Amino acid sequence: MKLNDLSSLMARREDGGLSYDRFRADPALASLHWPDDVLEQFLFDHGDNAAFVYDYGSIDLDEVRWRLETIQAADFVGMPTGASDAGCIESYAESPVHWVKVRRPEVGRHWEEHGTWLRPPVLIDRRLLDPSDSGLQVVEGRTRVGVLRGRLREGLHVASHQQAWVGHA
Structure with a gap:
């Protein structure tokens, strides 16, 4: 899974209808097993920022x-x-x-x-x-x-x- 694969989840977050608690409970993220602090700082805060995606979009998130x-x-x-x-x-x-x-x-x-x-x-x-x-x-x-x-x-x-x-x- 890469950052672009989460675009629909990011769009829901961007619309303001997705709190961090609801965001982290999404099944697409469950398989990552990332610590909450990283999930929030990396994906919730920046996962759809164009510059961030440019820099880190090639990373296979499942492998980290x-x-x-x-x-x-x-x-x-x-x-x-x-x-x-x-x-x-x-x-x-x-x-x-x-x-x-x-x-x-x-x-x-x-x-x-x-x-x-x-x-x-x-x-x-x-x-x-x-x-x-x-x-x-x-x-x-x-x-x-x-x-x-x-x-x-x-x-x-x-x-x-x-x-x-x-x-x-």
């Missing part, structure tokens, strides 16, 4: 297995995102304090107290896009990763290790 992993903060510094959003992580990194301030107050408190995000971002093994490639890529959480990069650059509190959902083949 997700794990919550601990990754060194420094590993996020050079991590890319999809081609359609090239440069956006660095634009967020230019003003990490601003991007935290425009979020809910608990986001800022969490960064200050724990040096990390409230919700783990979604990454994929780049071999899912190109078998000859390697490393990880940011699928969802570009603002969060940008804030982390900016905080590292500005010497603000960042935990040495971060949690992220990682999709592997």
Whole structure:
């Protein structure tokens, strides 16, 4: 199953008649066995975004297995995102304090107290896009990763290790 195979489900969600709870209960998604957090961030939030589909539409969704992993903060510094959003992580990194301030107050408190995000971002093994490639890529959480990069650059509190959902083949 690919993103385009979910177009009718996405259309129902887009019409506003499909809450996340009803969305995740759809039989087309049941076979994926994806964690709720990934299902919501990857499919519910972005599954019909044209740029997102361009970047990730070739992935066989049935083949992706997700794990919550601990990754060194420094590993996020050079991590890319999809081609359609090239440069956006660095634009967020230019003003990490601003991007935290425009979020809910608990986001800022969490960064200050724990040096990390409230919700783990979604990454994929780049071999899912190109078998000859390697490393990880940011699928969802570009603002969060940008804030982390900016905080590292500005010497603000960042935990040495971060949690992220990682999709592997």
